[in-house]
Amino acid sequence: MLPMQAPDLALKELERAAKLPGMRGMYLATHVNNVELDDRRFWDVYAKAEELGWTIFLHPIDTIGRERTTRYYLKNLLGNPYDTGVAAASLIFGGVLDAFPKLEVNLPHAGGTLPGLIGRLDHGTKVRPELAHMKQLPSAYLRRFTYDTIGHDDQINANLIRLVGADRVVLGSDYCFDMGLANPVGDVERLDMLSAEERDLICGGTAEKLLGLE
Amino acid sequence: MLPMQAPDLALKELERAAKLPGMRGMYLATHVNNVELDDRRFWDVYAKAEELGWTIFLHPIDTIGRERTTRYYLKNLLGNPYDTGVAAASLIFGGVLDAFPKLEVNLPHAGGTLPGLIGRLDHGTKVRPELAHMKQLPSAYLRRFTYDTIGHDDQINANLIRLVGADRVVLGSDYCFDMGLANPVGDVERLDMLSAEERDLICGGTAEKLLGLE
Numbered sequence: 001m002l003p004m005q006a007p008d009l010a011l012k013e014l015e016r017a018a019k020l021p022g023m024r025g026m027y028l029a030t031h032v033n034n035v036e037l038d039d040r041r042f043w044d045v046y047a048k049a050e051e052l053g054w055t056i057f058l059h060p061i062d063t064i065g066r067e068r069t070t071r072y073y074l075k076n077l078l079g080n081p082y083d084t085g086v087a088a089a090s091l092i093f094g095g096v097l098d099a100f101p102k103l104e105v106n107l108p109h110a111g112g113t114l115p116g117l118i119g120r121l122d123h124g125t126k127v128r129p130e131l132a133h134m135k136q137l138p139s140a141y142l143r144r145f146t147y148d149t150i151g152h153d154d155q156i157n158a159n160l161i162r163l164v165g166a167d168r169v170v171l172g173s174d175y176c177f178d179m180g181l182a183n184p185v186g187d188v189e190r191l192d193m194l195s196a197e198e199r200d201l202i203c204g205g206t207a208e209k210l211l212g213l214e
Numbered sequence: 215m216l217p218m219q220a221p222d223l224a225l226k227e228l229e230r231a232a233k234l235p236g237m238r239g240m241y242l243a244t245h246v247n248n249v250e251l252d253d254r255r256f257w258d259v260y261a262k263a264e265e266l267g268w269t270i271f272l273h274p275i276d277t278i279g280r281e282r283t284t285r286y287y288l289k290n291l292l293g294n295p296y297d298t299g300v301a302a303a304s305l306i307f308g309g310v311l312d313a314f315p316k317l318e319v320n321l322p323h324a325g326g327t328l329p330g331l332i333g334r335l336d337h338g339t340k341v342r343p344e345l346a347h348m349k350q351l352p353s354a355y356l357r358r359f360t361y362d363t364i365g366h367d368d369q370i371n372a373n374l375i376r377l378v379g380a381d382r383v384v385l386g387s388d389y390c391f392d393m394g395l396a397n398p399v400g401d402v403e404r405l406d407m408l409s410a411e412e413r414d415l416i417c418g419g420t421a422e423k424l425l426g427l428e
Contacts, residue, residue: 034282064279068248068300072307073344077334078327082296086282093286109334113292116330119367120291120323120393127392130287153333159373178341179334 006032007041014048024211025054029061030087037087038094046100055104055146055210058087060112076179084112089121092141093131104210105144108172110151110160118142118163146210148172149187149202150180158191166198170207220246221255228262238425239269244301245276251301252308260314269318269360269424272301274326290393298326303335306355307345318424319358322386324365324374332356332377360424362386363401363416364394372405380412384421 017023026049031037049056063069063079064086084107091097091105107114114121121138125131142164150172151157161169171188174180181187188194188202208214231237240263245251263270277283277293278300298321305311305319321328328335335352339345356378364386365371375383385402388394395401402408402416422428 031282036282036285064282065296065300068245068250068278071250071344072303073338073342074300074303077338078296078299078303078331081327081331081334082279082292082299085292085296086279086288089286089288089292113295113327113330116327116370117292117295119365119370120295123366123393124287124291128287130285151333152337155373155377156330156333159369163369179337 007045011044011048014045014052018048018052018054024213026056028056028058030058030083031062031090034062036090036094038090038096043096043099046096046103050100050103053102053212055106057106057108058084059108060084060087081109081112084108085114085117088112088114088145089138092121092138093134095133097141097144098135103144104146106146106148106170106210108148108150110149110156110172111145111147111164114142114145115147115160115163143168146170146206149184150174152181154187154190157187158193161191161193161198161202166194167201167206169202170210171203221259225258225262228259228266232262232266232268238427239271242270242272243275244272244297245304248276250304250308252304252310257310257313260310260317264314264317267316267426269320271320271322272298273322274298274301295323295326298322299328299331302326302328302359303352306335306352307348309347311355311358312349318360320360320362320384320424322362322364324363324370324386325359325361325378328359329356329361329374329377357382360384360420363398364388366395368401368404371401372407375405375407375412375416380408381415381420383416384424385417 014026060080060083063075063083065079066075069075069079088107118139125134125137146168147160147164148170149157151160171184173184185203188199228240274294274297277289277297279293280289283289283293302321332353339348339351360382361374361378362384363371365374385398387398399417402413
């Protein structure tokens with residue numbers, strides 16, 4: 001499992017890297033050696049990221065249920081969004097987003113499974129003793145995350161924007177992978193639900209804000 | 215793993231049960247002892263279900279990634295729809311729906327992760343060598359399944375109906391569990407996108423057809 005000193009080393013590296021020119025944000029895996037993201041050993045890293053104003057960009061690694069996703073490239077096609085869903089649920093239910101109210105977290109692949117299962121997470125929060133500690137429904141945290149446009153389907157991207165707001169969605173590409181988008185800007189321009197202002201936010205404005213480039 | 219004789223026993227039981235009065239369909243887990251649903255050992259069961267005109271109603275059990283979903287009731291909230299997604303992908307990519315063109319399969323919990331990740335499955339099918347055998351995109355199989363209304367969110371249910379068609383969605387309840395719906399018919403009646411005819415299909419007409427009760 002996780003060596004106990006690793007989060008301390010990560011914090012030291014974050015403090016070092018934050019002083020380098022051009023550094024604007026950080027990547028974090030959707031779990032760390034199967035330790036979920038609400039583990040208290042990570043909270044000093046979150047506190048530092050919040051203090052720096054750095055967005056945490058999540059991306060899956062060693063995805064959930066590897067032994068069930070060995071064929072048909074399911075470890076990526078399903079495993080990636082599945083892992084992002086576990087990470088988002090851990091941050092919500094584990095109190096990380098409450099403890100760090102200004103922390104920005106970006107969920108890849110159009111939020112993985114979070115948008116499509118938010119009703120189920122809300123219902124569970126209303127009825128299950130495991131979630132009796134929650135003061136708000138998971139859907140109240142949807143706008144605490146930002147999302148990318150890698151839904152690979154106009155309707156899925158449109159549903160996401162309707163759910164979380166155009167100002168919480170940023171252009172994704174997954175360049176240079178075969179699972180990336182051939183025409184990322186075109187995918188946004190085809191969504192005729194968007195005003196020009198909303199389109200500009202998705203195509204750069206919100207990313208500028210997240211990266212402190214305004 | 216799966217004892218080799220189990221599918222033979224299942225087939226014998228199916229043949230026996232099919233002769234009992236009132237039997238109209240069958241339940242199947244989303245995997246069988248971690249053997250996925252496209253395994254050839256199950257195909258005689260599918261052939262018999264197709265011959266009988268029986269719908270196979272899937273439901274998750276021993277869900278994917280148990281060790282990652284032990285807290286916050288995630289084994290149900292995420293694990294159930296995750297497992298249904300693996301099952302649906304296995305039936306599509308493993309050729310079961312091609313081999314049994316009249317087989318009806320119902321996916322619980324508003325289709326689990328399938329509707330929200332269909333764009334990703336389509337894209338993967340276009341670019342990945344693991345899926346070079348596919349003659350159609352996964353989205354072409356969406357209407358091969360039926361789905362229930364247990365999305366726990368009006369927008370999620372509406373998105374599903376828009377994606378697969380009102381005639382492929384049937385009323386769900388999950389009665390008598392706490393994850394069930396308090397007012398299943400009300401959840402359908404609130405969807406003002408539906409015509410009266412579509413509402414009647416969801417609230418009973420399609421289920422009558424699937425169960426041979428017309």
